[in-house]
């Protein structure tokens with residue numbers, strides 16, 4: 205896939221843009237003031253594959269907590285600031301690797317400049333974030349409401365404001381909960397700027413609707429070669445956001461490694477609890493992230509092996525017993541309860557030989 209050219213930007217020890225791998229971001233839903241809770245959640249997110257983490261900084265206490273949080277985590281830390289420029293400055297002083305602001309809600313340009321000067325002093329990038337819900341009145345009037353063109357114009361105006369202050373260490377994010385509007389806005393902005401883009405569908409919803417909206421929206425945008433970092437927004441545990449983001453990148457061939465689990469949809473021939481088994485397999489394989497293999501979980505011993513041909517390894521369940529399969533060939537017949545341990549043993553052997 206041809207990726208759109210963007211400039212490189214350094215966030216902590218990671219580099220985005222310029223064709224570098226698209227990084228997965230998430231956002232904590234703990235109170236940032238509670239450093240211990242926030243650190244624990246970030247550790248879980250790191251484990252799941254999160255590569256950049258954002259936290260809300262609504263108070264000076266939260267800004268100060270960043271220093272402790274930063275010491276104990278292993279991925280770049282982004283501070284999310286609304287309204288108060290002093291919090292942005294304090295966040296930078298306490299070690300934020302990037303800050304996310306909407307200059308439109310920071311207020312007069314002298315305040316924006318104070319933030320920009322501090323970011324320059326510490327050499328950290330600023331993410332200019334614009335949501336469809338916070339468009340300026342003049343833009344809404346010009347375009348007759350919220351439109352993709354309006355979102356882009358708002359974001360580029362703010363980017364230009366910061367550039368006019370002599371700073372271009374920037375990332376842009378434009379978000380809308382309207383998936384197709386969001387796609388259109390990204391198509392337009394990617395033609396108009398070469399700043400790296402952080403891509404996400406905002407207020408996507410609970411697990412099902414959020415996953416679907418994000419997969420469709422991010423899927424189209426990424427497939428067009430747009431995007432340098434992504435976030436899946438879900439109302440729920442942010443670990444789920446990271447899992448979905450990984451799967452989206454892998455599905456598009458933008459990320460290698462990790463185990464892909466495929467399972468049959470079940471039908472009238474299914475004689476085992478395939479849904480339960482597939483879920484157990486999905487949880488079990490998470491520990492084999494170094495492997496790049498496809499695992500099939502099939503519901504019957506008659507068609508299962510054939511249908512699992514494209515998988516490297518798989519299991520197929522029958523009545524009280526099942527099969528271990530490699531590339532569609534039957535390797536062993538096993539009692540049902542031994543299928544999962546046998547699959548795990550095979551993956552462990554693969555991981556050791558890796």
Ligand code: SF4
Nearest residue numbers: 468471503504507508
């Ligand atoms: S693998 Fe067997 S159980 Fe699963 S859908 Fe195909 S025929 Fe049905």
